[in-house]
Amino acid sequence: MIIKSIIVVFLFFGLLQSQIFQWDEPVRISNNSEGWCTTPSICNDSNGNLYVTFGHFNHDENNHLYFTWYDGQYWQGVDTLYNEQYYDVYHTKVLCDNDNNLHLSVEIAYGAFGRVFYMKREGNDWSDLIQISIDSLGNNWGHDMVIDDSGKIYIFFHTQDIYYRTINDSIISEPINVTNIEEEQISAFEPSVAINSHNKIYLCYTLDDETQRIYQIYYREFNGAQWSDPENLSQIDVLSGYEPNITVDNRDNPHVVWRQKQDDYYCIFYSTRYKGQWSTPLNISNIPNSSSYFPKIKFYNGNPLVFYHTIYENNDRENNYSYFFDNKWSIHKFDVNINTSLRFDYLVSDLDTLHFVTRSSPPINKAYIEYVKGFNSPTSIQDSHIKNPESLKVIVYPNPFNNKIKIDIHLNKPDEVDIKIFDVTGKVVKTILSDQLTASGFHSITWDSKNNQGYAVSSGIYFLLLSIRNKTFYHTKLLLTK
Numbered sequence: 188m189i190i191k192s193i194i195v196v197f198l199f200f201g202l203l204q205s206q207i208f209q210w211d212e213p214v215r216i217s218n219n220s221e222g223w224c225t226t227p228s229i230c231n232d233s234n235g236n237l238y239v240t241f242g243h244f245n246h247d248e249n250n251h252l253y254f255t256w257y258d259g260q261y262w263q264g265v266d267t268l269y270n271e272q273y274y275d276v277y278h279t280k281v282l283c284d285n286d287n288n289l290h291l292s293v294e295i296a297y298g299a300f301g302r303v304f305y306m307k308r309e310g311n312d313w314s315d316l317i318q319i320s321i322d323s324l325g326n327n328w329g330h331d332m333v334i335d336d337s338g339k340i341y342i343f344f345h346t347q348d349i350y351y352r353t354i355n356d357s358i359i360s361e362p363i364n365v366t367n368i369e370e371e372q373i374s375a376f377e378p379s380v381a382i383n384s385h386n387k388i389y390l391c392y393t394l395d396d397e398t399q400r401i402y403q404i405y406y407r408e409f410n411g412a413q414w415s416d417p418e419n420l421s422q423i424d425v426l427s428g429y430e431p432n433i434t435v436d437n438r439d440n441p442h443v444v445w446r447q448k449q450d451d452y453y454c455i456f457y458s459t460r461y462k463g464q465w466s467t468p469l470n471i472s473n474i475p476n477s478s479s480y481f482p483k484i485k486f487y488n489g490n491p492l493v494f495y496h497t498i499y500e501n502n503d504r505e506n507n508y509s510y511f512f513d514n515k516w517s518i519h520k521f522d523v524n525i526n527t528s529l530r531f532d533y534l535v536s537d538l539d540t541l542h543f544v545t546r547s548s549p550p551i552n553k554a555y556i557e558y559v560k561g562f563n564s565p566t567s568i569q570d571s572h573i574k575n576p577e578s579l580k581v582i583v584y585p586n587p588f589n590n591k592i593k594i595d596i597h598l599n600k601p602d603e604v605d606i607k608i609f610d611v612t613g614k615v616v617k618t619i620l621s622d623q624l625t626a627s628g629f630h631s632i633t634w635d636s637k638n639n640q641g642y643a644v645s646s647g648i649y650f651l652l653l654s655i656r657n658k659t660f661y662h663t664k665l666l667l668t669k
Contacts, residue, residue, distance in 0.1 A: 208541060211560045216265075226546065227240065233285075242275075254267075275297075277294040293306075302320050302322070319359075337386075343380055345378055350365065365407065375393065380433065391404060391407075391445075406418045421447070422467065427453070431445040449470060471518075473518070496527065504529075506527045506545070508521055531545035541562065583595075594651065595630070595631050603623065605620055606653045610648075611647070615639075617634060646669045
């Protein structure tokens with residue numbers, strides 16, 4: 188059966204499906220019996236494994252840096268990477284390089300003095316902690332990290348200025364000052380960084396003018412040779428702009444979100460740069476009688492997706508997300524049965540699956556780390572009145588099919604073609620073409636009912652989604668009978 192029409196929205200040539208996510212049951216992945224867990228971080232490797240790091244502290248016992256991972260079927264227990272009685276562990280960041288080695292940065296504090304450390308995992312072995320921040324530069328309570336295609340690591344941290352150091356083949360550079368602030372009353376903090384496929388680095392941060400008590404969000408980028416001039420994204424003299432978070436799309440356009448006060452509440456604001464111009468900051472949370480905190484932005488099917496934590500006037504709290512579709516932002520509740528707190532992280536794998544980790548709000552001196560998986564099924568694509576264009580003709584046969592099905596397409600002009608097979612949960616089981624430049628004319632493709640790992644899939648219902656770069660789609664249900 189061919190679905191004759193679907194909702195089509197293109198932003199950066201991405202496929203938009205329903206904006207409502209379906210969530211699995213949450214899983215507790217920490218093992219602490221007492222004390223508090225701190226901000227988790229999550230990443231994945233090219234084999235589909237998930238990796239999570241988090242801190243834990245208990246005032247009566249040693250404090251820990253923990254690590255756990257998921258092999259596609261099971262969480263593999265919790266390893267202790269560091270423990271010390273008098274040092275508190277905060278804000279971890281874990282990333283995976285192209286060789287599937289893990290890199291970890293973390294803030295460790297003794298009393299009120301914070302420091303940033305780094306460690307690496309090759310195979311199953313972790314290195315010792317290496318201090319990245321410099322004590323003589325001052326106290327540090329914020330950092331971020333990116334890795335380029337060559338495996339070079341950039342770790343950013345702040346004192347009065349934003350600094351970074353690089354790690355390349357175990358050689359650590361001297362600290363490099365990005366902001367070079369001369370006035371004692373002005374300081375830069377909360378660095379957030381992203382990197383594109385050409386190794387250009389994008390940085391946003393908060394600038395604090397203590398004389399006027401104005402906090403604004405600034406942006407700079409690094410092309411490998413020099414940093415651009417700073418740009419004020421707030422565009423107005425706001426009394427409080429905090430917690431910037433940045434990402435970059437596949438057209439190298441940066442997208443930034445931050446917390447900003449509007450009237451009596453904190454809201455989440457968003458801006459993007461297109462053709463060299465920043466858009467006017469837009470309030471994308473706007474939840475009545477509440478304040479929202481700690482926004483994190485990623486891309487889901489080519490569209491900006493922002494999670495954040497919301498606290499209401501009665502002190503009820505929940506996580507929410509704002510998603511851009513149909514040329515507008517929509518707001519949704521993160522409707523999962525977990526005791527959420529404002530410290531969380533998430534990633535988007537392939538085009539279909541969300542992986543979310545959060546620190547639960549502590550009931551009586553206990554706080555856990557929980558994981559939940561979300562997806563958006565192709566079965567939820569909604570009907571509209573947009574038809575397949577004249578430039579694209581598709582025939583899929585036979586359907587139902589036994590083991591093999593043919594996909595015949597005809598293009599009136601060359602285009603980039605993407606063909607994927609999904610199962611009923613929304614998971615990509617087979618990528619047939621991935622934005623492949625395809626000549627005009629007739630093309631015949633066969634799917635042999637095998638997944639991306641080369642194994643035959645079971646009988647059942649599957650969905651074929653075909654997209655081309657000029658904003659048109661074809662979608663049909665497949666019935667495999669064996």
